[in-house]
Amino acid sequence: MVSGFYVTTPIYYVNAEPHLGHAYTTIVGDALSRWHRLLGDDVMYLTGTDEHGLKIRQAADAAGQTPQAFCDTIAPKFADAWTRLNITNDDFIRTTEPRHYAAVKELLQRCYDAGDIELDTYSGKYCVACEEYFTDEELLDGSVCPIHKRPVDHFEEENYFFRLSRFQDRLLKWYDEHPGVIKPEFRGNEALGLIRGGLRDFSVSRTSLDWGIPLPWDERHVAYVWFDALTNYLSATGFGDPSVDYTNRWPVDYHLIGKDIIRHHCVYWPAMLMSAGVDLPKGWAVGGWLLVDGEKMAKSTGNVVNPLDLIDVVGVDGFRYYVLAETSYGSDGDFSFEGLVGRYNSDLANNLGNLAARVATVVGKKCGGVGPAPRSDSPLAEAAATAVAGAISGWDAVAPSRALDATWGLIKATNAYLEINEPWKSEPGAEVDTVMGDALEALRIITILASPAVPQTSELIWQRLGISGSVTDQRIPSDVEWGGYTGGAPVEKGTPLFPRIVS
């Protein structure tokens, strides 16, 4: 039986264009999805855009457009960026789509019917110029808008509130019964800390806003951010559509999120689902931030990195490999141009690319250009098994850097194996054939294991090895067992896969 695997990224707010942070999470999700396809899972990888709210309304007004027209110009920039980064999302959800409206209304109605959404008064300090509420901490001297430097007004607004406060015990009990659902573990502890610290009801609607989804029972209000944004994960499963069984996909296997949105995804969201009688997610994988030269990327510091600029330097696979291998998912990573080029040269050009080149050359010179079969008892077989095991456990833990490190271990072992045997010194014959057959088999396994990170290059190596089919048709573990390569096909050298970058 084929098992399903459903993974999501946060939906990205369309008030800015795609940047490195978006790309980071999206690449991790893509690599994870590709890995699970290799495992034979029926994968659904979802990403999308968040298009409602005041800031979009304001940005649209400033651009002299309707909000919908404004979103229609930005959302494709995300979709296009993911295409260029070779992201294989199976769906792209936009919160302005009818299916999303249906899902949000369904979820809201369920929580309302359960008695967990009630009308109440939201009061707060409000800056008329910003059209925004502020907390005391955000204000200067407790009463002055930090942006406009003018006193704020005390405003009250009727809002519907979600009674999050009722869910503290239920959430704690659920997390207690489901250890390890949040990875890495220390992020799970942070979520528990947030819950233990006490939960306050939060408002789920606004009357002061019109760019949003109307509440099904009271159209004067539109849904405020949480019920709108978080629900996207259900929308894409068909939740809210009576003709579809959304449980074919739900519950989700992993929500990939940033550490800054733990509260919303690991506290609000499960409580909302509990209230609505919807199963809770099977897992969350929390990532850190990708800092830029040690600092948080921000417009104000002028260090916003556009990922699409980088692929001109190191290629799509070079960029993908870098963000996956260089950072330990869960902790903050540090992006630097030097690091990018360093990783590219050492791991891709010198190791993977060079190995493929030297193997192809020796096969050409000593084996007549046709790949010989490996031996079953090769010393490399054990290294291969170690790499496979390491890759499996790494991806299973949503730790791409560990999975890739294990994979690169086999590259290193193969290079060492060639040095020991020095096939280039021998005359053509059985001895050389054996060595090169082993190297080709190792390269075949490496190519499969590396393919979630460097899909384009993997496919190219696959073709040059002369193996039929495609890398994406391979299955783990059956196709990464030693001996799968039978030889007999021409091996093509081709141009360097990753030309060294000399600065």
Added chain:
RNA sequence: GGCGGCGUAGCUCAGUAGGUCAGAGCAUCCGGCUCAUAAUCGGAAGGUCAUCGGUUCGAUCCCGAUCGCCGCUACCA
């Protein structure tokens, strides 16, 4: 203020119910090789595992204190 985390080779980081646990990669140096994208292979060097105490036969790993750094502290995706 409260809660939590971090501080291990030049750099990025692993690590341990406390006893070959002092590790990896990159960078550096020496040597080999020359099939390969001046790539690769072997070796060396490099750390009192932040500081000071305590527990213990024994602590990088446990406890306390100190110094330094960083998150979160509730309606912003």
